Amino acid sequence: MEQAASCRRAARDAVSDVEPPRLHDVITGTLDGASMTPGVLTLQSAAAIDPGVDRSGIAHHAAGVQLIYEGLRLTRTLAHDEPWTHGDANGDGDLEILAADILVARGFYLLARTDAAGKAVRTVQAFGRDQTRRDQPGADVDRLDSNLERDVLELAVLTGAAAVGSTPTPELVAVANDVGEAVGTGFPPAEECLSTVDSPETDATPGDGVATDRATSVTDP
Numbered sequence: 001m002e003q004a005a006s007c008r009r010a011a012r013d014a015v016s017d018v019e020p021p022r023l024h025d026v027i028t029g030t031l032d033g034a035s036m037t038p039g040v041l042t043l044q045s046a047a048a049i050d051p052g053v054d055r056s057g058i059a060h061h062a063a064g065v066q067l068i069y070e071g072l073r074l075t076r077t078l079a080h081d082e083p084w085t086h087g088d089a090n091g092d093g094d095l096e097i098l099a100a101d102i103l104v105a106r107g108f109y110l111l112a113r114t115d116a117a118g119k120a121v122r123t124v125q126a127f128g129r130d131q132t133r134r135d136q137p138g139a140d141v142d143r144l145d146s147n148l149e150r151d152v153l154e155l156a157v158l159t160g161a162a163a164v165g166s167t168p169t170p171e172l173v174a175v176a177n178d179v180g181e182a183v184g185t186g187f188p189p190a191e192e193c194l195s196t197v198d199s200p201e202t203d204a205t206p207g208d209g210v211a212t213d214r215a216t217s218v219t220d221p
Contacts, residue, residue, distance in 0.1 A: 001191045006056060007039030008032070010063035011070075014106045026092075026099045030070055037179075037187035038156045039066035040194050045160025045172050058163040064110030065159050068120055069152040071103030072127050073186075076148065079131060115162035116155060123151045142184070149187065150180035 011031050018024045039062035043055045078096055104124065111120050130144040153176040157168040168176075179193050187193070 003040045003043050004036035004190045006059050007036040007062045007066055010059040011066050014063050014110060018102060023095055023098055026095045030074060034070055035187035035189050037190045038069045038152050039063060040190040041153060041156040042160040044194060045157040046163045048172060049161055049166045050164040053164050060110050061159050061163050064107045065156045067103045067107030071100045072148055074100040116159040119155050119158050123155050126151055146185045149183055153180045
């Protein structure tokens with residue numbers, strides 16, 4: 001899928017200056033093995049509202065969503081299976097922590113001047129609260145963990161819509177919800193779950209649609 005390749009290239013470009021080389025390798029290795037579902041959904045959301053949008057021109061927005069997700073996903077993995085408990089003699093765990101922080105930070109940088117910036121902040125805040133709550137007695141661990149995927153998909157449709165001066169249409173919100181419920185934690189390759197996102201016709205114009213903000217409602221007391 002060319003859209004996935006475009007998102008991966010944009011994400012790699014955003015971290016191309018990271019040093020030292022060993023840290024750069026950890027970050028690019030993470031991106032090389034990642035599903036580009038969040039980034040592709042961002043592009044397809046924009047195209048669903050404005051079929052004439054230059055997808056290559058907004059690839060950095062898609063990369064912002066992808067980088068935030070990869071950073072949080074890596075953080076979740078490290079929190080659940082701390083490498084230091086297995087005798088991390090090579091210090092890979094420390095590098096992965098740094099990589100996770102850089103991925104999120106670069107994602108924020110790419111979305112900082114967009115209407116999706118606030119949602120990006122709330123997504124990270126929601127993730128932190130969910131990971132704290134999962135340690136409480138009786139917590140629905142699977143649900144709390146998979147909130148990340150659902151929130152990132154909502155961030156993707158909002159970012160894509162914002163890139164063309166709009167808000168997510170009900171159809172896009174439904175896609176994000178359906179995919180989020182189906183995948184649980186982690187994403188399959190984008191072509192397996194997003195192949196028809198931008199095929200339905202829509203009468204939406206810039207400014208139409210509905211807002212998505214699951215990251216707020218999920219974590220409010």
